[in-house]
Amino acid sequence: MLKIERLNKRFANFTAVSDLDLEVQTGELFGFVGHNGAGKTTTLKIIAGLLKPTSGHVTIDGSDLEHGKTSYLRKIGYVPDFFGVYDNLKVLEYMEFFASMYGLTGKESRRRCLELLELAQLENRPDTYVDTLSRGMKQKLCIVRSLIHDPDLLLLDEPASGLDPGARYDLKALLKHLHEEGKTILISSHILPELSDMCTSIGIMRGGHLLLQGSMEEIELQARYDRPLKIRVLAGLEKVRALLREDPQCTEISWKGNEGTIRYRGNSQDAAGLLEKIISSGAMLESFYREKGSLEALFIDLTKEEDNGQPERGNHP
Numbered sequence: 001m002l003k004i005e006r007l008n009k010r011f012a013n014f015t016a017v018s019d020l021d022l023e024v025q026t027g028e029l030f031g032f033v034g035h036n037g038a039g040k041t042t043t044l045k046i047i048a049g050l051l052k053p054t055s056g057h058v059t060i061d062g063s064d065l066e067h068g069k070t071s072y073l074r075k076i077g078y079v080p081d082f083f084g085v086y087d088n089l090k091v092l093e094y095m096e097f098f099a100s101m102y103g104l105t106g107k108e109s110r111r112r113c114l115e116l117l118e119l120a121q122l123e124n125r126p127d128t129y130v131d132t133l134s135r136g137m138k139q140k141l142c143i144v145r146s147l148i149h150d151p152d153l154l155l156l157d158e159p160a161s162g163l164d165p166g167a168r169y170d171l172k173a174l175l176k177h178l179h180e181e182g183k184t185i186l187i188s189s190h191i192l193p194e195l196s197d198m199c200t201s202i203g204i205m206r207g208g209h210l211l212l213q214g215s216m217e218e219i220e221l222q223a224r225y226d227r228p229l230k231i232r233v234l235a236g237l238e239k240v241r242a243l244l245r246e247d248p249q250c251t252e253i254s255w256k257g258n259e260g261t262i263r264y265r266g267n268s269q270d271a272a273g274l275l276e277k278i279i280s281s282g283a284m285l286e287s288f289y290r291e292k293g294s295l296e297a298l299f300i301d302l303t304k305e306e307d308n309g310q311p312e313r314g315n316h317p
Contacts, residue, residue, distance in 0.1 A: 001026040001184050002047070002153060007056030009042050009208075016042040018208040020056070024153075024186055024201070029179040031195035032188040034205035040188040041081060043205075044157050047186075048078040060153055074102075077146035079139075081157040087131030091122060094130050095145060102149040116144035120174065136167025140174060147178075154178065156187040160194055172198055227291040229271065231260040236283025243277055264290070 007020040017039045024030045032040050045051040047058055049065055049072070058064060063072040086094055095113035099105075104112055117123045120140040125133070133141065139159055146154060156175075160168050176198055179185055189195050195202060196216070203213040212219060233240050237258055244250045249266035264271065275288050 001028070001061060002186065003057075003059045004043075004047070005057045007043070007046065007058065008054045009039075009046060009051065010054045015208055017046070017053075020208070020210055022203060022210060022213065024184065026152075026184055027179075027182055028200050029175065029185045029187070029198060031192075031199035031202035032186060032205065033190070033192050033195060033202055034188075035190050037207075038190075038205040039208040040190075040205055041157055044078075044155050044186070044188060048076055048155055049073055050078075074149060075152040077149070077151035077154045079142050079146050079154075079156045079159055081161065087129065089130055090127050091117065091130060091133070091141065092126035094141065095148070098145050099148050104148065112148060116147055119147075119177070120144045121170070134167065136163050136170060139163065139167070139171060143171075143174065152184060154183055154185045156185065158188055158190070160189065160191075168194070229260075229262040229264045229288070229290050231262065231288050232286040233258045233260070234284040234286050236281060239281045239283045240278055240285075243274070243281060247274055249274070 002022070002024040004020055004022040007017055007022075008015070009017040020039070020043065022043075032043070034040050042051065046053050047060075049069070060072060060075045063075060065072050086097070089097065092110075092113060095117065096109050099109040099113055114123065114126070117126065120137075120143065122137060122141060122144075125137075130138065130141070143154075143156070143159065159175075160171055163171060175185060175187065179198075179200075187195065187199070192202075199216060201213070201215050202219055204211045231240065240260070241253075241255070244253050244260070244262060247266075249264055249270050250262050251265055252263035254261050264274075266274070271290065275285075278285060278288070
């Protein structure tokens with residue numbers, strides 16, 4: 001569906017996006033995560049055709065802006081971070097105004113607009129002035145407005161920003177419904193928990209770079225394996241230390257008395273094998289476990305690496 005290759009965007013002496021490679025498959029609900037200034041909005045504006053990249057290439061189902069601007073743009077529904085509404089229009093008038101921009105008029109326009117208002121649970125408010133709607137209602141209105149021409153790809157930039165918990169719940173329900181109906185969605189946020197329970201895949205950005213990209217299962221595994229192993233030894237401490245030093249999956253080991261903290265790159269099977277070796281050596285353990293990991297903790301760790309000037313990770317978990 002969406003393919004981005006070596007995308008770069010520079011503003012004077014500032015690089016907003018650097019060598020970005022990203023793919024979103026048809027039918028995915030892809031979460032684009034990163035703090036403010038990570039490059040998410042710039043990337044979405046480039047995809048939407050509102051910004052010209054310094055270099056790189058963006059295609060949607062093989063179409064690009066250079067060789068087919070009209071066909072490319074019709075594949076996109078875009079909801080910016082600061083959505084625009086016409087306060088002096090009623091809800092149905094607002095929808096029909098945008099429908100006319102895509103050549104829909106008369107009964108066809110009215111049918112499509114009412115269908116989308118029902119999807120947004122706004123079917124009972126066709127004659128309500130837009131400026132009297134709550135922020136959550138306005139946001140849902142802007143989303144269904146972007147669906148008038150039935151685009152292949154829906155781009156949403158921080159759609160939940162400023163919404164109360166009830167409005168966030170309604171927004172998630174709407175996006176999940178669209179995803180279940182087969183719509184491909186790319187949604188950005190600086191709050192990871194906001195996306196983790198509804199996205200099929202996520203990408204984490206920092207400083208214009210894509211740090212991690214993968215399915216939710218892959219990212220969750222990365223979050224789990226990113227946490228250290230904790231060991232408490234009752235007897236045979238030197239045997240345990242020797243076995244840990246020999247294990248290539250142990251990259252960092254620190255001890256405080258008989259308690260060890262190990263940065264361990266292996267998976268669950270590797271950890272089980274290590275435990276078996278320790279027990280077979282005759283050592284006695286009180287505990288052996290990996291600290292509980294979470295997507296949020298992984299995200300925070302990545303941010304800390306940025307603050308501390310640590311090397312960046314690769315693009316895949």
